[in-house]
Structure formats: structure tokens, C-alpha cells
Amino acid sequence: MTISTRGRYALRVLIDMAENQRDVYIPLKDMAARQEISEKYLESIIKVFVKEQIVTAVRGKGGGYRLSRQPEEISVEEVLLLTEGTLSPVACAGASPSCRRMEDCRTTALWQGLNQVIHEYLSSYSIRDLMAGAGCGYDYII
């Protein structure tokens, strides 16, 4: 039951983009250095966000990446769904449950409930909430 490096790195790099957003594009290289993540690996992670138009990319010298939306318009759940595929802890509580034991399974509702609390929690946070200085006097949400 873990969130993979892909998801964690994705979040970190989107926060990095949000915090360093000026009117320029930020080269992957810079973010990889700041976040101490391999450039090539990060590249493969960021790809899907470009495709989903959460991030805008510009090629060539002077190019780089920037967020296409405001940080508060990007939810943590959305980010993790794109990297992890699903956030459901078990297949039977996911988008298309399929298990021939479901009918007399005692645990289906348990998993669906777990799914629900995870969904509620993760959808309640945006990239903005994770940026330095956000919320409640701490640097972090509490």
C-alpha cells in the first residue's frame, strides 16, 4: 500500500513549478537539480502532465515548463491519479470492480469505504495548499 516515487516526484515537481513560477519557463534540468531527481526519470514523469495540459512545455533554447493552471486549480488527487493510475487500495473498490466473489464477499464495503476516505482526503488538497507559506501559520498544512 504505497504511493510510488512517480507520484511523490510528480507532486514535488509541480510544487517546485508553482513556487518558482515567474513569467519564464523553467527548464527540467533546474527542477531536477533542486529536487535531486534524475533528469531522465523526471522527464518521463512530467510527460503525462503535458499531455493532460496541466503543464505547458516550450521546446528549444530558453524553453522549459510551467503550470497551465493556477496551483489552487490542481488537486493532489488529480496529480496522483495521473501517475498511479488508480488510488484504490484494492481492485474491487476501483473504477471497474470485477470479482466473481463480490456477491457474498464480506469485505467489499470495507474497501469501498476506505476508497472513499482516501478520495475525500486527497481531493481536498491542491498544489497551492502544499506551497511554502500556505495555510495556518505553519509552512505545512496540519
Added chain:
Amino acid sequence: MTISTRGRYALRVLIDMAENQRDVYIPLKDMAARQEISEKYLESIIKVFVKEQIVTAVRGKGGGYRLSRQPEEISVEEVLLLTEGTLSPVACAGASPSCRRMEDCRTTALWQGLNQVIHEYLSSYSIRDLMAGAGCGYDYII
């Protein structure tokens, strides 16, 4: 972010034990057949519950397994912790967080919060709650 078959099978077999508990011991074979799980694999899963004295085992002919405690005294969280090792979705929110980036990491609190909601949810359910006929008029919790 998934609960492995080990955890799911463990829950199912403990529920099976609870539902079929008379004054006799239940052979692994019977439960494996009812739950459609390989005997040998189930054996390797059940081992830890015997060790932790959640289940009592009796060897030899006429032997088998039974719960050592009442179903309401066994929480779902406890069961899953024993099979999954940890329920923390990321290492930095687990029992012994260790990441040299923690100090200026923006996501630590997010993961700790997620950990917390999962903990609260899973610790609120016992094996009893998952048995057929438990709670609220449905066969399942809702």
C-alpha cells in the same frame, strides 16, 4: 497503492474462522476450499497470526485453527498491519520516517494526514463488523 492478496486473504480467512467457529478447530483445508485460496499459500499467510496469538493452532488429526480472541477484539487494522508490514502510503509518514529532505519537504504533512485518515478508518472496524449479518440491516457495512 494497493493492499496485497496476503492482506485480503488474511481478512477473508479470519472472517471465515469467525463465522464457522464452533468448539472445534477448523482445518486449513476447509477454509482454503471455501475461500478458493491455495492451501499452501494460505498456510504461509496464517503463520503470522498463530505467532501473534490471534489464532490458535492444533496439530495432528482432528486439529486445525480457531480464533484466540473474540471477533470484536480483532481490528481490521491489526490484521492488515501484520500482513502488509505497514499501511503507510509513503515511508516518510510511517513508523520511523527517514528522509534527509524532510526538513524542507512540502508534502510531509500531506502524507502524515493521509496516514491518519487511513488509520482512523481501518482501526474502527473489527472482524465482527465484517461477519455476515453484522450491522445496519445490510449484510455489509455501509
Added chain:
DNA sequence: TCATATTCCTATTTATTTGGTTGGTTTATA
């Protein structure tokens, strides 16, 4: 114009975890 800096693309590699299987030994009972 052309070296340089960037993203984009496809494939390959390596490590780890998951989900088992094999082949027994030991223990108790009817």
C-alpha cells in the same frame, strides 16, 4: 547560420515485490 539548449520519443535495463510452489518434517489422533 550554426552551436547550444531545450523538450520529445522509443527502447532497454535492473531491482524489487508479489504471488505463489515444492518438498518435505513433526505432531497428534482414531
Added chain:
DNA sequence: TATAAACCAACCAAATAAATAGGAATATGA
């Protein structure tokens, strides 16, 4: 004393995660 049960220690195969490699396309600015 045959049989049915739990116990034990390896081993294995497939899938997934976590990168790495090597370049092609594209834009800039010196």
C-alpha cells in the same frame, strides 16, 4: 499405525517499479 493435520525452509516466475540510454526534433541567440 495409518492418517490427517500443522509446521518449516527453500525456491521460482511474473509483474511492477525505477530508472537509464541514446538519440531526434525544435527553437534561440551570438
